[in-house]
Amino acid sequence: MPLCFLSPRLPPPPLITCRVSQSSLRTLLPSPSPSPSPPPSPSSLSLSLSPNSTPPPSLTCALHCPHFELCSGCTHEFNLHRPAIVDEATKFFKSLGLSDFSFDSCKLWGWRCRAKLAVRGSSEHPLIGLYQEGTHNIVDIPDCKAHHPNINAAVELLKKGITALRIEPYDEDEGTGDLRYVQMAVTTYSTSLPAAERYRNGKVQVSLVWNSRNETSPNSEKLQALANFIWRNGGPRNNVHLIHSVWANFQTSSNNIIFGNRWRHLLGERDFWEHVGGIDISLAPSSFGQANTRAFDTLLRKLQRYVPLGASVADLYAGAGVIGLSLAATRKCRSVRCIEINKESKLSFEKTVDRLPNIVDSSISWHHADTSKEPLSWIMGSDVLVVDPPRKGLDASLVDALRSISSIKDKARSSSESSSSKEKDEKRPWMLRAREDSIQIGSKMTSEDSKMLPKTLIYISCGWESFKEDCEDLLSSKGWRLEKAHGFNFFPGTQSIEVLAVFKRGQSVNPKKKKSGKKKKRL
Numbered sequence: 001m002p003l004c005f006l007s008p009r010l011p012p013p014p015l016i017t018c019r020v021s022q023s024s025l026r027t028l029l030p031s032p033s034p035s036p037s038p039p040p041s042p043s044s045l046s047l048s049l050s051p052n053s054t055p056p057p058s059l060t061c062a063l064h065c066p067h068f069e070l071c072s073g074c075t076h077e078f079n080l081h082r083p084a085i086v087d088e089a090t091k092f093f094k095s096l097g098l099s100d101f102s103f104d105s106c107k108l109w110g111w112r113c114r115a116k117l118a119v120r121g122s123s124e125h126p127l128i129g130l131y132q133e134g135t136h137n138i139v140d141i142p143d144c145k146a147h148h149p150n151i152n153a154a155v156e157l158l159k160k161g162i163t164a165l166r167i168e169p170y171d172e173d174e175g176t177g178d179l180r181y182v183q184m185a186v187t188t189y190s191t192s193l194p195a196a197e198r199y200r201n202g203k204v205q206v207s208l209v210w211n212s213r214n215e216t217s218p219n220s221e222k223l224q225a226l227a228n229f230i231w232r233n234g235g236p237r238n239n240v241h242l243i244h245s246v247w248a249n250f251q252t253s254s255n256n257i258i259f260g261n262r263w264r265h266l267l268g269e270r271d272f273w274e275h276v277g278g279i280d281i282s283l284a285p286s287s288f289g290q291a292n293t294r295a296f297d298t299l300l301r302k303l304q305r306y307v308p309l310g311a312s313v314a315d316l317y318a319g320a321g322v323i324g325l326s327l328a329a330t331r332k333c334r335s336v337r338c339i340e341i342n343k344e345s346k347l348s349f350e351k352t353v354d355r356l357p358n359i360v361d362s363s364i365s366w367h368h369a370d371t372s373k374e375p376l377s378w379i380m381g382s383d384v385l386v387v388d389p390p391r392k393g394l395d396a397s398l399v400d401a402l403r404s405i406s407s408i409k410d411k412a413r414s415s416s417e418s419s420s421s422k423e424k425d426e427k428r429p430w431m432l433r434a435r436e437d438s439i440q441i442g443s444k445m446t447s448e449d450s451k452m453l454p455k456t457l458i459y460i461s462c463g464w465e466s467f468k469e470d471c472e473d474l475l476s477s478k479g480w481r482l483e484k485a486h487g488f489n490f491f492p493g494t495q496s497i498e499v500l501a502v503f504k505r506g507q508s509v510n511p512k513k514k515k516s517g518k519k520k521k522r523l
């Protein structure tokens with residue numbers, strides 16, 4: 001089998017890139033680090049622009065993707081470094097009294113390190129990509145500019161395998177065919193490479209979603225043959241080692257849910273490590289992982305500034321606990337509780353905990369639970385609450401609990417006392433399940449801790465519309481005030497941004513009123 005298709009892939013050439021002049025580069029780049037490093041390519045620049053300033057035309061950054069308009073992935077072609085929604089966000093926060101909303105623009109191309117792609121067409125002409133807007137037609141996107149280049153290289157390799165082995169892509173109408181979807185996730189963390197080369201040389205974890213119940217179903221030998229093909233032609237024995245590992249997921253349902261419940265590790269390394277927020281994190285293919293690794297790292301480092309040293313933290317919608325564990329390590333937290341509905345994330349959490357530096361001495365726990373049920377039990381017991389919900393925003397019951405938090409202040413003692421009496425005779429099935437699936441590392445929270453109410457709420461949002469609603473709901477309760485907000489360019493080419501908003505409990509003290517109060521006293 002000729003292997004010429006596996007030529008080394010470099011990041012996409014700067015077709016049209018930001019036309020950054022040397023002088024503007026000097027003003028935009030951070031001051032040089034003590035150890036000299038090569039100058040970054042324009043595509044790896046991280047620009048921090050004041051949202052109030054209109055970007056100079058010389059910074060107009062274009063996507064220049066051949067699939068634009070056909071594929072539903074990107075909706076905007078120009079000004080990738082500053083989506084128009086930043087103006088709306090700036091106005092929104094200004095109307096709430098915040099005039100220093102900042103926006104960090106990270107990598108503009110090749111930023112996507114995690115992609116779920118549909119596999120359709122035929123074995124002779126496989127199509128691997130996204131749905132065309134409003135249809136069930138798949139657009140093949142071999143030259144996607146958002147993908148890490150090695151995702152595109154792995155897709156090319158997969159197509160070769162499908163054709164060579166006559167694998168039938170899934171047919172939605174008939175429910176026939178073998179390969180339904182593929183998830184490609186890139187790890188950019190290889191300590192055997194110099195730091196500057198790690199991103200470019202990321203390795204791809206390939207998860208094949210197979211249309212059968214399990215690995216003993218008919219056609220499973222084809223699955224193994226495809227995995228072998230990918231590993232033989234992209235694994236460590238090749239000039240270019242592209243593939244990290246191959247996994248299978250089994251799914252036979254006729255709905256649109258991508259993954260089934262059954263996962264099998266087939267080839268390569270089982271553990272997938274990344275380094276973000278100052279720690280090594282493990283991510284199983286079944287666990288939630290952020291698509292934009294670099295931008296997530298930027299966000300985590302900013303988030304850490306808002307968490308006092310020694311704080312106790314609850315991380316709600318925690319996935320594999322990346323946020324909470326990053327805080328445990330960098331902010332020396334007294335305790336960290338992670339709450340997550342997907343129990344598949346538990347294993348990744350445990351592996352990450354095992355690799356935390358020895359100096360981390362927090363009480364750490366992970367709970368398999370639905371935050372919308374008994375939200376107060378998750379809110380109480382921490383001084384910092386971090387929420388990172390899916391695009392649809394916070395569950396209504398959690399918003400209600402957060403809104404009511406000032407009025408429950410005085411009841412905290414009795415409610416926690418009653419919760420400890422409930423412990424003896426707990427019957428609620430979701431609480432019992434949560435306990436069974438929970439992990440506790442280090443000592444448990446003391447009963448004194450469990451009475452605590454959060455002073456800080458950190459809201460991380462990928463859904464702008466739902467965030468605005470939740471934010472207004474929280475502020476209208478007068479129980480919370482907004483202190484800071486930052487935006488991050490997590491999804492260049494779209495009108496979505498990631499927002500980090502910091503709320504403080506209680507109303508701000510009006511300094512004028514305070515003064516007049518003092519005067520009265522003197523009289």
Ligand SMILES: C[S@@+](CC[C@H](N)C(=O)[O-])C[C@H]1O[C@@H](n2cnc3c(N)ncnc32)[C@H](O)[C@@H]1O
Nearest residue numbers: 288317318319340341342370371372388389390
């Ligand atoms: C945007 S992800 C954030 C994950 C994690 N914070 C991270 O950055 O890796 C949202 C997470 O919320 C979880 N989730 C969704 N609804 C939930 C609920 N009602 N209770 C607990 N977790 C939930 C999802 O399974 C997913 O892992």
